[in-house]
Amino acid sequence: MKLKDIISGLDIIDIHGKLDLEINSIDYDSRRLDKDSLFICIKGFNVDGHNFIQEGIKKGSRAFIVQDDIFIEGYTFIRVKDTRDAMAIIASNFYKNPTKDLNLVGVTGTNGKTTITYLLKDILHEEGVGLIGTIKNIIGDKEIVSSRTTPESLQLQSYFREMVDKNVKYCVMEVSSHSLELKRVEECEFKVGIFTNLTEDHLDFHKTLENYRLAKQKLFYKTTKANIINIDDEGGRKIYEDIKHLKTPIITYGINNKADITAKDIKMFLDKVQYTVVTDEFEEEVEVPIPGKFTVYNSLAVIGACIALGIPKEIIIKRLKKANKVPGRFETINSSKNFSVIVDYAHTPDALENIIKTAREFVRGNIITVFGCGGDRDRSKRPIMGKISQDLSDISIITSDNPRSEDPKKIVEDILEGMNKNINNYKIIIDRKEAIKQAIAMANEGDIVIVAGKGHEDYQIIGDKKIHFDDKEVVREFLKEDKK
Numbered sequence: 001m002k003l004k005d006i007i008s009g010l011d012i013i014d015i016h017g018k019l020d021l022e023i024n025s026i027d028y029d030s031r032r033l034d035k036d037s038l039f040i041c042i043k044g045f046n047v048d049g050h051n052f053i054q055e056g057i058k059k060g061s062r063a064f065i066v067q068d069d070i071f072i073e074g075y076t077f078i079r080v081k082d083t084r085d086a087m088a089i090i091a092s093n094f095y096k097n098p099t100k101d102l103n104l105v106g107v108t109g110t111n112g113k114t115t116i117t118y119l120l121k122d123i124l125h126e127e128g129v130g131l132i133g134t135i136k137n138i139i140g141d142k143e144i145v146s147s148r149t150t151p152e153s154l155q156l157q158s159y160f161r162e163m164v165d166k167n168v169k170y171c172v173m174e175v176s177s178h179s180l181e182l183k184r185v186e187e188c189e190f191k192v193g194i195f196t197n198l199t200e201d202h203l204d205f206h207k208t209l210e211n212y213r214l215a216k217q218k219l220f221y222k223t224t225k226a227n228i229i230n231i232d233d234e235g236g237r238k239i240y241e242d243i244k245h246l247k248t249p250i251i252t253y254g255i256n257n258k259a260d261i262t263a264k265d266i267k268m269f270l271d272k273v274q275y276t277v278v279t280d281e282f283e284e285e286v287e288v289p290i291p292g293k294f295t296v297y298n299s300l301a302v303i304g305a306c307i308a309l310g311i312p313k314e315i316i317i318k319r320l321k322k323a324n325k326v327p328g329r330f331e332t333i334n335s336s337k338n339f340s341v342i343v344d345y346a347h348t349p350d351a352l353e354n355i356i357k358t359a360r361e362f363v364r365g366n367i368i369t370v371f372g373c374g375g376d377r378d379r380s381k382r383p384i385m386g387k388i389s390q391d392l393s394d395i396s397i398i399t400s401d402n403p404r405s406e407d408p409k410k411i412v413e414d415i416l417e418g419m420n421k422n423i424n425n426y427k428i429i430i431d432r433k434e435a436i437k438q439a440i441a442m443a444n445e446g447d448i449v450i451v452a453g454k455g456h457e458d459y460q461i462i463g464d465k466k467i468h469f470d471d472k473e474v475v476r477e478f479l480k481e482d483k484k
């Protein structure tokens with residue numbers, strides 16, 4: 001594509017060099033640049049992308065999008081105020097604005113995004129649906145490993161283009177607060193936006209809960225058909241107040257407050273929930289084969305989104321009943337033992353509380369919770385999770401999650417800060433495999449062992465090493481070994 005077409009719509013400060021160049025590829029990382037490329041220089045949290053311009057030249061870049069006043073003879077430099085903003089526009093131009101031809105549903109909130117996108121995927125499957133999120137990205141028959149919840153704008157728009165070219169009608173997507181703040185979804189046109197909830201997480205990045213909410217709120221200014229808002233959640237109520245003047249209609253959902261979509265006669269089971277969904281238009285029995293009160297919330301959001309997309313209620317209800325389990329979310333590991341083991345991705349205080357409380361409703365014996373907290377991530381959630389686990393479980397085993405560059409012992413100390421050291425109902429076992437082994441070894445009839453925090457992840461990041469580690473695999477190994 002010609003450079004002049006690629007930069008169409010950019011808010012340009014100045015241009016040095018020719019615009020009549022043919023550009024073959026675009027990247028924001030010098031390590032991936034090649035011949036006839038455009039290099040977008042981003043000032044990062046760690047390094048400044050402008051430092052890699054010479055590397056770009058060596059690799060064959062012909063043009064550069066910059067924030068600094070730089071010019072090198074023989075190359076084109078286009079200066080803008082914010083190169084991340086520019087990247088989103090460039091990505092959309094380069095891939096010919098694909099979201100115009102997609103029914104894009106974006107889900108944001110601290111917990112429930114992956115689960116909701118999976119439920120939506122199961123409902124929209126027959127009509128053709130793509131998926132973008134934490135576990136994987138799906139484009140037609142192709143599955144792509146995902147390294148982040150919401151990819152960078154260039155990657156994202158290329159996925160959307162591929163979906164449109166493959167006649168995929170819908171795309172359901174997790175929209176992380178990082179992606180909204182770092183302009184990854186800036187040029188996306190969403191039909192429907194969903195808000196799940198706002199609880200403590202990612203304060204390392206956003207600093208305050210209010211900033212975190214405002215980042216999430218940005219999604220609801222990018223939608224055309226409907227915004228689906230959880231009105232039982234305090235963050236949801238604030239978002240409602242802030243966006244109610246917008247043209248896009250709001251559909252509220254909730255259980256405790258008056259809402260457009262609510263649930264009554266809720267019945268909980270170890271493997272499913274049942275309830276009656278009540279809207280202005282209809283009342284219907286709903287069953288979803290995933291346990292927990294949060295499944296009621298997640299499915300109400302799904303029903304709201306599907307109504308907004310014009311899916312008949314019979315189809316929504318029928319397909320919700322047959323929805324697949326979401327990998328690593330309340331996954332019960334089958335065994336012949338007389339106790340249960342649940343692997344769950346709960347890695348925030350709210351999720352951990354929900355998962356233990358859900359287990360409490362069914363447990364006949366003790367709850368043994370194994371968990372840790374990720375390194376290089378929000379530290380303030382650590383003591384809160386420690387307290388929740390100690391207060392709500394019978395036994396807590398504090399272990400490592402993905403320590404990343406942090407010392408796992410220090411992370412455990414942060415967790416212990418929130419715990420009462422005089423109560424002898426916890427153990428520290430830094431090695432996650434050993435922690436899971438001991439939890440299973442100590443389980444008796446009727447107990448539930450919860451292994452929380454890593455869900456579907458099949459790796460553990462220790463230092464800069466990524467080793468294979470799969471909670472489910474480890475659980476199965478010790479369930480076999482244990483002779484009880």
Ligand SMILES: CC(=O)N[C@H]1[C@@H](OP(=O)(O)OP(=O)(O)OC[C@H]2O[C@@H](n3ccc(=O)[nH]c3=O)[C@H](O)[C@@H]2O)O[C@H](CO)[C@@H](O)[C@@H]1O[C@H](C)C(=O)N[C@@H](C)C(=O)N[C@H](CCC(=O)O)C(=O)O
Nearest residue numbers: 028029030031042044045046047049052148149150176178
């Ligand atoms: C906190 C965060 O989101 N950081 C993002 C940010 O990184 P950064 O500012 O540190 O980048 P940097 O290392 O300083 O580099 C600056 C620029 O120089 C470039 N560079 C760097 C080195 C080099 O040799 N050559 C070069 O060109 C880099 O590609 C980059 O463009 O900009 C980078 C490029 O756009 C992103 O890859 C990076 O995401 C990192 C990998 C990340 O881990 N993000 C996580 C926290 C994240 O986004 N998580 C969310 C939320 C998950 C949830 O809700 O639970 C997600 O959507 O996954």
Ligand SMILES: Nc1ncnc2c1ncn2[C@@H]1O[C@H](COP(=O)(O)OP(=O)(O)OP(=O)(O)O)[C@@H](O)[C@H]1O
Nearest residue numbers: 110111112113114115134294329344345346351355
């Ligand atoms: N609506 C909900 N409210 C609270 N907790 C939930 C909800 N839905 C799921 N959970 C809990 O949170 C965990 C994470 O759920 P899920 O993966 O769907 O969230 P997510 O928003 O995609 O998280 P991430 O930001 O890490 O991608 C689940 O394993 C479960 O314990």
Ligand SMILES: N[C@H](CCC[C@H](N)C(=O)O)C(=O)O
Nearest residue numbers: 347373374377401402453454
């Ligand atoms: N998307 C989340 C996932 C956290 C999962 C947990 N296992 C961890 O590594 O902290 C994050 O990157 O903060």
Ligand SMILES: [Mg+2]
Nearest residue numbers: 113114134174
């Ligand atoms: Mg997710």
